[in-house]
Amino acid sequence: MASPLISAGEVQWITAGVSFNCRNDGRQREDFRELSAQLGVIAQATGSARVQLGETDVIVGCKAEIGSPDPERPDCGRLVFGVECSPVASPAFRGRGGDELSGELARALERSFYPGPSGRAGGVDLSALSIVSGKTCWVLYVDALLLNIGGNLHDALSVAAKAALADAKIPKVEVVQGEDPTDEPDYEVDDDPQQAQRLDVARVPLCVTVSQIGAHSVVDLTAQEELCSSASVQVAVDASGAVCGLTKRRQKGVDPSVALEMVEVAQRAAAKLHAALADSLAEQQAQQMSVG
Amino acid sequence: MAALEQQPLLTDGHRRDGRAYEEFRNVFLKTGVISQASGSAYAEFNNTKVMVGVYGPRQSERKVGYSEQGRISVDVKLATFATRQRGMFGQTPEERELSALLATALEAATNLASFPKATADVYVLVLEAGGGELGVAATAAALALADAGIEMFDLVTACSVSRAEGALLLDPTVDEAAREEAGLTLALMPACSEVTQLVSRGPWTSSALREAMELAMGGCAQLDALARQVLKTAAAEAAARRQQEQQQLQQAQ
Numbered sequence: 001m002a003s004p005l006i007s008a009g010e011v012q013w014i015t016a017g018v019s020f021n022c023r024n025d026g027r028q029r030e031d032f033r034e035l036s037a038q039l040g041v042i043a044q045a046t047g048s049a050r051v052q053l054g055e056t057d058v059i060v061g062c063k064a065e066i067g068s069p070d071p072e073r074p075d076c077g078r079l080v081f082g083v084e085c086s087p088v089a090s091p092a093f094r095g096r097g098g099d100e101l102s103g104e105l106a107r108a109l110e111r112s113f114y115p116g117p118s119g120r121a122g123g124v125d126l127s128a129l130s131i132v133s134g135k136t137c138w139v140l141y142v143d144a145l146l147l148n149i150g151g152n153l154h155d156a157l158s159v160a161a162k163a164a165l166a167d168a169k170i171p172k173v174e175v176v177q178g179e180d181p182t183d184e185p186d187y188e189v190d191d192d193p194q195q196a197q198r199l200d201v202a203r204v205p206l207c208v209t210v211s212q213i214g215a216h217s218v219v220d221l222t223a224q225e226e227l228c229s230s231a232s233v234q235v236a237v238d239a240s241g242a243v244c245g246l247t248k249r250r251q252k253g254v255d256p257s258v259a260l261e262m263v264e265v266a267q268r269a270a271a272k273l274h275a276a277l278a279d280s281l282a283e284q285q286a287q288q289m290s291v292g
Numbered sequence: 293m294a295a296l297e298q299q300p301l302l303t304d305g306h307r308r309d310g311r312a313y314e315e316f317r318n319v320f321l322k323t324g325v326i327s328q329a330s331g332s333a334y335a336e337f338n339n340t341k342v343m344v345g346v347y348g349p350r351q352s353e354r355k356v357g358y359s360e361q362g363r364i365s366v367d368v369k370l371a372t373f374a375t376r377q378r379g380m381f382g383q384t385p386e387e388r389e390l391s392a393l394l395a396t397a398l399e400a401a402t403n404l405a406s407f408p409k410a411t412a413d414v415y416v417l418v419l420e421a422g423g424g425e426l427g428v429a430a431t432a433a434a435l436a437l438a439d440a441g442i443e444m445f446d447l448v449t450a451c452s453v454s455r456a457e458g459a460l461l462l463d464p465t466v467d468e469a470a471r472e473e474a475g476l477t478l479a480l481m482p483a484c485s486e487v488t489q490l491v492s493r494g495p496w497t498s499s500a501l502r503e504a505m506e507l508a509m510g511g512c513a514q515l516d517a518l519a520r521q522v523l524k525t526a527a528a529e530a531a532a533r534r535q536q537e538q539q540q541l542q543q544a545q
Contacts, residue, residue, distance in 0.1 A: 072470075100388070107389040111493055231400075233490065243501055246476065246492035247393070253400035253486030256509060260502060267498070 006227045014228045018213045025054075025222070030269055032220045035276055037159060039167040039284045046140070047168025051160035054222065055150025060142060060160040062168050066187065067139035069130065077129020077137040079113055081106045083144045083157065090149055105144070105154060109161055112205050112236030112245035123204030123238065124165065128197075131173055132185065138170060151223040154234055158207035159277055165204060166281050169196035205236040205244040206273050208266040212254065217265045233262045237270035239278075301468055302457050309338075314462045314507060316451075316514065321432070321522045323439040331440025335432035337463065339422025342429050344436040349410035362407035366395040366414045368429065374421040390426060391416075397430045397450060397479040397489035403443035412442055423466035424452040430479045430489065435519055439526070448488055449515035450479035453504045455494075460504055462511050476501075478508035482516035 014024065021028050033054035042048035045061035069076055083105040085098025092098070113123050129138040142164065144157050172190040177183070190196075210217050211232035213225065221229060230252035236245035243263060248254075254262070301308060311317070317338035326332035329345035336342075349362055356363065368390040372379040383391075394416065402412070414436065416429045427450035434448035454464035454472035461468055469475060474494025480487055496504070 100392070103385050103388045104392055107385065111491075238495070243492065243496045243498070244494065246490055246496075248396060248487070248490045250396065251399045251404075253481055253484075253488040255485060256480075256487050256505060259487050259490060260498075260505070263498070263501065 006224060010224065011228045014225055015214045018216050018218055018225075023218075023225070027220075029216055029218045030265060032269065032273060032276075033222075035159065035273070035280070037163045037277060037280045037284075039163060039281070040288070045164075046170065047164045047166070049160050049163035049167055051156050051163060053150075053152060053156040053159070053220070055148055056152060056156045057148035057150070058144055058146055058153070058156050058160045060144045060157070060164040062140050062142045062161075062164045064138050064140050064168065064170050066131065066136055066173075066189075069134065069137040073126070074134035075130050076126035078139045079110075079124065079126070080139060080141045081109045081113075081144075081161075082141065083109070083146070085146050089146045105157055108154060108207070108234060108245070108247055109142070109144075109157060111247065112158060112207055123162075123244070124199055124201065128199065129170070131187070132175055136187070140165070140168070149223060151221045151226050152209060154209050155207050155220065155273075158205070158236065159273070162201055162204045162206060162277065163281060165199055166201045166285075168199055169193060170199065171196050203238055203240075205238040206270055206277065207234055207236045207245070208270045208273065209234045209249075210262040210266045210269075211250075212252070212258070212262070217258075217262050219265065219269045233259060233266070235263055235266035235270070237267050237274075239274050241267050241271065243267070300457060301461075301471060302459060307461065307468070309465065313459050314510075316463045316511065317465070319515070319518060321435060321519060323435055323522060323526045329436075329440070331436045331438070331442070333432045333435035333439060335428050335435070337422070337424065337428050339420055339465070340424055340428050341419040341422075342425065342432050343417045343419060344429065344432045345415045345417075346412060346433075346436045346440040346442070347415070348412040348440075349407035349442065350413070352409060352411040356411065358409065360408050361404040362402075362409075363404070363411045364395055364398055364402060364414060365411050366391045366398065366416065366433070368394060368416040368418070370418045370421055370425075374418050390429070393426060393489060393491060394429055394433060397448055398433055398437065400486065400488040401434060401444050401446050401448045401481050402437060403445060406443040412437070412440070421466065423464050423469050424477070426477045426489075426491065427451045427463075427479070431515055431519065435522065438523055446481035446483045446486075447516055447519055448479050448481055449512040449519055450477060450489065451508055451511040451515060452477045453508045453511075455496075455500065455504065460500075460507055462507055474500075476504055476508065478505060478512065480509055480512040480516075482513050 036052045038050045041050045046064040048061040050059045083102040085093040085102045087093045172195040174188045176186040211229040231254045234247045320336040323333045325334045326345045331346040430450035454461045454475040456472045476492035479489035
């Protein structure tokens with residue numbers, strides 16, 4: 001990705017600001033920018049959300065389709081993640097230019113939902129998506145679109161993915177077995193929205209990227225600050241504070257004790273982020289209830 | 293097969309393959325396995341077999357553009373026969389992700405300023421995926437970079453740890469990893485004690501994470517001793533070969 005240019009003076013300014021715990025926009029090192037999450041922005045999707053984190057703007061839509069389960073986990077549904085880097089956000093994404101970034105982001109999302117061997121350890125109970133064991137299940141395609149890149153894409157995406165899953169209403173399916181048990185069963189999808197089920201997303205982790213600028217750990221970098229950082233760790237943290245996924249990014253290595261400290265910073269920041277999102281979700285779902 | 297899946301991974305403090313919890317598989321490392329490449333290495337951890345060729349540093353492709361620092365471009369490919377299910381031709385998203393993770397692990401250890409405007413291409417071929425590919429590939433790739441004579445701050449060694457059935461297992465096999473509750477892979481520059489890559493899956497509490505990282509760092513230190521020995525042996529062999537050639541030359545004159 002062609003990165004915006006930054007001068008040595010700007011780098012020095014930002015680094016010095018961070019060391020005084022006062023960043024360009026007045027935030028402290030462990031502060032997030034203002035988060036806004038709107039649910040149900042796309043009527044065609046099973047669930048959707050638009051998340052704005054400062055300048056960063058992403059939309060996640062998830063679609064539920066009936067498909068077949070993974071042979072290794074016959075009792076579970078599947079989650080499939082995709083990220084589209086649209087050239088709208090940056091001309092560098094023209095053609096196949098965004099493939100690298102989109103792959104990186106999608107894999108990182110997937111890793112934070114790592115379901116474990118039982119399929120129940122991840123953020124979403126995948127067994128709730130099963131329809132007929134070993135044959136059919138719901139496949140949830142979680143697709144993200146980047147609209148504006150203002151730094152810290154990854155955290156914004158994880159918030160948007162969680163919000164979209166919280167918004168998703170999975171239709172009720174009834175399996176109708178014909179008289180002959182060897183017949184293929186029929187599926188009746190109930191289109192009554194009152195019958196549709198919501199996913200339990202309480203345990204879905206949120207991702208916090210903690211970066212080193214100078215000798216300090218900083219969260220929620222702007223695009224400019226990202227250019228001043230040499231090492232960062234993406235940490236997925238669930239509501240209870242457990243670490244659910246870790247990936248190190250960028251060029252420089254970090255001391256093991258610093259790595260653990262960065263994880264702690266992420267846990268602190270994630271607690272606040274979880275609370276902010278939960279409030280926003282509860283408010284909007286209450287509104288939807290009163291309208292519907 | 294189904295019966296084996298039901299059986300526990302651990303019995304009497306031993307794993308299915310007879311190893312203790314904190315024991316590596318049989319490790320074999322060798323440099324200089326591809327004559328065409330600037331540097332190369334082969335690593336075998338029982339059923340995980342990885343071959344790495346390093347080409348360059350050579351001029352960066354035009355589309356990459358000017359850069360004051362050198363670049364490392366990593367390309368990981370799993371052979372189609374490497375996994376239980378046949379793989380695809382062409383690079384899958386998983387392989388691209390593996391490449392990006394590996395590049396991060398190597399960049400910190402390489403003196404990129406020593407080859408401005410140029411790219412070192414690191415091609416990794418996984419011949420057999422028996423578990424812990426990322427770690428094995430990072431260890432082998434760092435050896436190959438060293439073999440290519442590219443300036444490095446330190447070697448990189450990496451290994452995985454799985455938490456399964458209540459125990460922490462060093463260097464898990466593919467079966468152990470498939471049944472883990474959580475796992476991590478850590479790449480370390482052992483001499484300067486810097487973590488260059490850290491990837492984890494599944495839930496970890498802070499204390500368990502710390503413990504697993506310590507176990508992995510211990511494992512990396514063990515691998516580092518072996519990797520250094522391999523480089524020394526290779527250098528001694530090369531020196532002996534040169535001496536012999538010179539003697540032959542003198543005799544011919």
